[in-house]
Amino acid sequence: MNFLYLTNSRLPGEKAHAIQIMKTCAALAAHADVRIIHARRSNRPWLRSVTDMRAFYDLPRDVSRRAIPSLDFFHLVPRLSLGSSGAYRIVFAIQMLTYHLALIPLLLRSRADVYYTRDSLTAALLIMIGKDKTGKVFFEAHSFPSSRMGLALQRWLVPRLDGLIGLTELLVQRYLELAIPPRTVAVIADAVDIDAFGRRRNAEARQELGVGQNDFLVMYVGQMYAWKGVETLVEAAAFLPVDARIWLVGGTPEELPRIEKLVREPGAGQVKLVGYVPPTQIPTYLAAADVLALPNSGRTPVSRYYTSPLKLFEYMAAERPIIASDLPALREIITNEETALLVPPDDANAIAAAVERLRADPALARRLAVNARRAAAAHTWEQRAIRILELIQRDDDPVSLRLGAQP
Numbered sequence: 001m002n003f004l005y006l007t008n009s010r011l012p013g014e015k016a017h018a019i020q021i022m023k024t025c026a027a028l029a030a031h032a033d034v035r036i037i038h039a040r041r042s043n044r045p046w047l048r049s050v051t052d053m054r055a056f057y058d059l060p061r062d063v064s065r066r067a068i069p070s071l072d073f074f075h076l077v078p079r080l081s082l083g084s085s086g087a088y089r090i091v092f093a094i095q096m097l098t099y100h101l102a103l104i105p106l107l108l109r110s111r112a113d114v115y116y117t118r119d120s121l122t123a124a125l126l127i128m129i130g131k132d133k134t135g136k137v138f139f140e141a142h143s144f145p146s147s148r149m150g151l152a153l154q155r156w157l158v159p160r161l162d163g164l165i166g167l168t169e170l171l172v173q174r175y176l177e178l179a180i181p182p183r184t185v186a187v188i189a190d191a192v193d194i195d196a197f198g199r200r201r202n203a204e205a206r207q208e209l210g211v212g213q214n215d216f217l218v219m220y221v222g223q224m225y226a227w228k229g230v231e232t233l234v235e236a237a238a239f240l241p242v243d244a245r246i247w248l249v250g251g252t253p254e255e256l257p258r259i260e261k262l263v264r265e266p267g268a269g270q271v272k273l274v275g276y277v278p279p280t281q282i283p284t285y286l287a288a289a290d291v292l293a294l295p296n297s298g299r300t301p302v303s304r305y306y307t308s309p310l311k312l313f314e315y316m317a318a319e320r321p322i323i324a325s326d327l328p329a330l331r332e333i334i335t336n337e338e339t340a341l342l343v344p345p346d347d348a349n350a351i352a353a354a355v356e357r358l359r360a361d362p363a364l365a366r367r368l369a370v371n372a373r374r375a376a377a378a379h380t381w382e383q384r385a386i387r388i389l390e391l392i393q394r395d396d397d398p399v400s401l402r403l404g405a406q407p
Helices: 015-027 074-079 082-111 118-130 148-160 170-176 200-208 230-239 256-263 278-289 301-306 309-317 348-360 362-376 383-392
Strands: 002-007 033-039 064-068 116-117 135-139 161-168 186-187 215-222 244-249 270-276 291-294 324-327 342-344
Touching: 002 342, 002 383, 015 033, 015 309, 015 383, 033 082, 033 291, 033 301, 064 082, 074 082, 082 118, 116 383, 118 135, 118 148, 135 148, 135 170, 135 383, 161 170, 161 256, 161 383, 170 186, 170 291, 170 301, 170 348, 186 301, 186 383, 200 278, 215 309, 215 362, 230 256, 230 348, 244 278, 278 309, 291 309, 309 362, 324 348, 324 362, 342 348, 348 362
Parallel strands: 002 033, 002 116, 033 064, 116 135, 135 161, 161 186, 215 244, 215 291, 244 270, 291 324, 324 342
Antiparallel strands: none
């Protein structure tokens, strides 16, 4: 099977979607001939020296990639006088348009059995140039449009797809309302390389990272967007004992100044902003924690209904107790009092109370951690790849691809 994965993404990248793309494609490459086509974009200074993607993302195998040109002026946004949001929209439109213009001649020359993308405009382009006639077109949805134009695009696109993958049941239900046949749709959550986590002992990781011997460490790993709820976690510091610490790991240069301002405010002295670390270091940070926090806000649809956070599966694999917001999307993966403690979203007092409860009850913390690790075993990248391939092959001759066979 010839599998072309198309993405308007920066690779390597500092965001979770880059990890998700590379891990998914590496798992698919055990069963098919996978090639990634992505945009050539200006990159972060700390990522420009990355040449070995397999090592950087700790992949089980190499994945063929090709970068195509695009005009990327995102580094100019701070210098433009249009306001950051207006400048960002203009720069994004230019980059997206030039990427898709460069993609057209490549697609016209390509021959693939499967065209797969998480970008709706790319999926629409594939349909318009007739790739659904020579191969299959699959779209992996990560959100649902909120604008009238976005919804119109999806109404046109979705019935023409060969298949759609949604990260959550709630997201798929929204797409089923757009007249896509149910048999061409699957709910396939994100995943984790479970063997990469749980290797480091807590004491060893804490010593390596310089965690205080008597500190009770609450850790968040991920991006710092407003809907991620990091502000609420920082606010919770004021309600915790003086020997409790909160570490925030991750973030981009665009988001970090907002968080830096928060941690300088009174009551946030126990909060440490670590910043970006490479993907291969995340298991060490998680192993050092006493509690892992996922404080997603309940104020946006993407957080409530559509997200399938990579950090959640990494938290589970790390076998540390989890405190998470009680949101429908997260409840599809974790269960209160069984694999995590779920607290009301946007409630700093509730987060602090849950931290104190886990601190006072080591048996509860251990039970939640063990159960979460066990549940994570159902969400590996290999299992995700097989589920994607099963959807692709629903109408195919069952002997055309032997799942589990190496190419």
